[in-house]
Structure formats: C-alpha cells, structure tokens
Amino acid sequence: MCQRRPIWINFLALCLSLSCFFTQSHAEEEHSTGTILKAKNLFPNLITEFAAEHAYTPLQLSWGLMQQKELPENHGMTFNFPNAKKRNFWMFNCFIDLSLAYCDKNKIITEIHQLKAYPDKMDPNYPILTIEDWWQNPPSQELKDFFLDNGAPSGTPVHYALEMESGWFEKNKIKVGDRCLWSSYATEGYVSKVIALDPLIKKYALPISLVFPETLHYVFSLDYEYPVRVQLLDENDRIIKKTTIYPNIDYLTPLTIKTLIVSEIIEK
Structure with a gap:
C-alpha cells in the first residue's frame, strides 16, 4: 500500500521547486x-601583437633606439613617462627610419608619426655609442636644432609612446584611437x-x-x-x-x- 506524504512535506517540496525555478530564471537573466x-x-x-623593450628611467627614455642598426620584425620600444606633457621625439644618433605612436594616459593612440633617420649628419670620427660619449663630445647647437626641427612634436600631452619599424602601424592598419597594451613584466605587447x-x-x-x-x-x-x-x-x-x-x-x-x-x- 502506498503511504501518503504529510501535507507539509509536499508544501516544502513545492517551495523548493519554486525557489530553484526563480533562482535559475534570475541567473539566466543575469x-x-x-x-x-x-x-x-x-x-x-582586432589584436596586433608586438615585442618590445621598455624605457622607464631617464637614461632609457633619453637613449631610446639610438645606435640601433636594425629592428627584428614586429619589435620596438615603449616609452613610459612619469607624467603627461607635450613632447618632441627626434632622430639624433638614429640610423634607421621609425614609426612612432603617441599615447595618452590610457595608452590610447592620439598621434602617429613617421620618423626619418639622418645618419649622414652624425660625425663618424666621434660616434656616440654611450651616454658618456654624449657628455664628452656634445653635439653643436646647430646639429641639435636640425634634429629638433625634423622631429615629431606632439599636438597633445603624451604619457606613453611606442616606436616600431618604419611603416609598422600602417601595415597593421593601426590608427588613432586604437589602444596599446603592455606591461613592464612582459616583452609582449598588443594593440587593440x-x-x-x-x-x-x-x-x-x-x-x-x-x-x-x-x-x-x-x-x-x-x-x-x-x-x-x-x-x-x-x-x-x-x-x-x-x-x-x-x-x-x-x-x-x-x-x-x-x-x-x-x-x-x-x-x-
């Protein structure tokens, strides 16, 4: 003979069923x-990957990619400044053409520039291989002015920058408004x-x-x-x-x- 369950057990089972139903419905809504x-x-x-060295210290930020004779494909350098202000990247002591992206505090690209190298302007008798060479044989004001005049002054404050091989941003269809992502703990970076x-x-x-x-x-x-x-x-x-x-x-x-x-x- 089948024994009937007490009414309170049936009521409890119904409440549990309704509770599960509403919980599931809420989860599905969320x-x-x-x-x-x-x-x-x-x-x-959507995402372009690159490899990069990172410049953080005043010396690294000043030296950048000077004396670099070539760059591996999809390889560059990030510049991580302590604050945002207008900047002017120049190509003094650089030997290869570069592409430059200026970024705001969120690493969103605000400007893209092409940087032309002028290796013939450097004196081969006094190569600047280290920062000590700069101090011992500082360039003339005329030479400084030439490179500053042919630099890439920013139109807005810059907190970060990314330098890559010439034409890299155009080749990868990267434009103003895209966002760069990198960390000092990793050599890989991305542009989204x-x-x-x-x-x-x-x-x-x-x-x-x-x-x-x-x-x-x-x-x-x-x-x-x-x-x-x-x-x-x-x-x-x-x-x-x-x-x-x-x-x-x-x-x-x-x-x-x-x-x-x-x-x-x-x-x-």
Whole structure:
C-alpha cells in the first residue's frame, strides 16, 4: 500500500521547486547570452601583437633606439613617462627610419608619426655609442636644432609612446584611437582596435554576447541614437561589472574582460 506524504512535506517540496525555478530564471537573466559572436571572426585585425623593450628611467627614455642598426620584425620600444606633457621625439644618433605612436594616459593612440633617420649628419670620427660619449663630445647647437626641427612634436600631452619599424602601424592598419597594451613584466605587447557596437546592434537581436580571443582591456564606440546597457564578463563567464555605454564617447573597459554582453537599448 502506498503511504501518503504529510501535507507539509509536499508544501516544502513545492517551495523548493519554486525557489530553484526563480533562482535559475534570475541567473539566466543575469547571464543571458542570446546571440553569441566571436570577435576574431568579426574583427580579424582586432589584436596586433608586438615585442618590445621598455624605457622607464631617464637614461632609457633619453637613449631610446639610438645606435640601433636594425629592428627584428614586429619589435620596438615603449616609452613610459612619469607624467603627461607635450613632447618632441627626434632622430639624433638614429640610423634607421621609425614609426612612432603617441599615447595618452590610457595608452590610447592620439598621434602617429613617421620618423626619418639622418645618419649622414652624425660625425663618424666621434660616434656616440654611450651616454658618456654624449657628455664628452656634445653635439653643436646647430646639429641639435636640425634634429629638433625634423622631429615629431606632439599636438597633445603624451604619457606613453611606442616606436616600431618604419611603416609598422600602417601595415597593421593601426590608427588613432586604437589602444596599446603592455606591461613592464612582459616583452609582449598588443594593440587593440576600437570596436564599433553599432553594426552589431543593427544586425543582431539583443542580448548580444561578444566573446574575445584574449582577456584584455578593450575600447568600444557607439555611434547610435541611444545609450546601451552592457555587462562585462571575465574568463569564467562571471559578471564583473554592469555599466552604460553612451553615444559618441569611447568606452575603455576598466577591467580585463573576455566577454561583453549588450543587454539593453535605453530609449527613454
């Protein structure tokens, strides 16, 4: 004979079922993925990797790539200044043409310049191989003026800079507004493009999950009539921040992310 369960047990089971249902529904709302897009398929040139030496000390910042006769492919130097101000990179004592990107405090590229070398201007009888050579045989004011006049003065304050082989930024389709990422603890660095959300919003139904190949900081732009609400997820698909991206204001993620979810258009 089948024994009936007490009413209170049935009631408890019902409450637990409802609790699981609402918890699952809430989780699905928070983690709703909808359309899943792989960023590397939509933006094939999203990330460009490079190798670099890092200049931090006054001596390193002053010397830079002087006396460098060649650069390996995709190899350069980062300049990490203690503050942001207008600067003028010159090509004194340099022997190869270079490309230069000036960056703001967020390492977002603000200017790109081509730097021409003038090795014939250097006196072969007094080569400047070290900073001590500079002190012992300082260049004439006329020579200094020549290199300063043919340098690359910045139009805005510069906090960081990246020097690469000549034509590197153009070859890799890197433009003003793209973001550089590097650390003094690693020889590898990256340049990440600004990601326009407008085409995705117009083409796909919300919510849209944009999954990136690397867990990094990214920059997003929105040329749209309304702001959008987004969720930032880490490599474990955990929501680490919810925020709003507004039209015509580039948004740099404050944390490294693996996925961005566009969850809602704010039309009010």
